[in-house]
Amino acid sequence: MKAITRRRVQEGSLQQAKISGTYPEWEREVAVGAPRFFREMFLGEKARKRSSPLSDRGIECDVGWRDILVRLAATLEPMGVYATQVKSKFAYLTVYLGGNQPPEVAAIMDAAVKESTKVCEKCGAPGRRYERTKRGPWMVAVCRLHLRLFEEHGWRMAPFPEDG
Numbered sequence: 399m400k401a402i403t404r405r406r407v408q409e410g411s412l413q414q415a416k417i418s419g420t421y422p423e424w425e426r427e428v429a430v431g432a433p434r435f436f437r438e439m440f441l442g443e444k445a446r447k448r449s450s451p452l453s454d455r456g457i458e459c460d461v462g463w464r465d466i467l468v469r470l471a472a473t474l475e476p477m478g479v480y481a482t483q484v485k486s487k488f489a490y491l492t493v494y495l496g497g498n499q500p501p502e503v504a505a506i507m508d509a510a511v512k513e514s515t516k517v518c519e520k521c522g523a524p525g526r527r528y529e530r531t532k533r534g535p536w537m538v539a540v541c542r543l544h545l546r547l548f549e550e551h552g553w554r555m556a557p558f559p560e561d562g
């Protein structure tokens with residue numbers, strides 16, 4: 399009985415109140431939707447800094463990958479796995495996990511990573527990965543509109559070769 403009560407409190411509005419103001423709104427919504435997967439985002443202020451990159455800095459990618467992240471969390475949360483870092487790295491979604499990882503987790507992660515290279519990190523529209531051709535390597539997965547915005551700011555971008 400105790401466990402049920404505790405869980406209800408954890409996943410209810412109290413938890414939402416606890417993290418409000420800490421992370422941007424879309425991150426809070428995603429976290430509250432899968433509070434066990436994003437449990438690092440519900441720590442108290444003191445524990446947050448020394449626990450994990452996720453608890454300290456929140457979700458380190460743009461909102462365009464939100465749906466991928468929501469689906470990933472819904473799939474992995476029941477397996478007892480939780481996130482310790484979520485970020486964009488080389489223009490793909492990178493998620494570091496804690497907890498015991500069943501073998502099927504690797505394939506689930508691979509699918510999410512692959513999907514993220516075809517979705518605009520800025521807005522969620524269909525996209526692809528581009529590489530900056532000047533001033534050192536930098537990559538981003540964007541749609542045509544967001545590519546144009548980069549180019550209007552003077553960036554030269556080329557499609558990432560290995561994506562075809």
Ligand SMILES: [Zn+2]
Binds near residue numbers: 522541542544
């Ligand atoms: Zn876009």
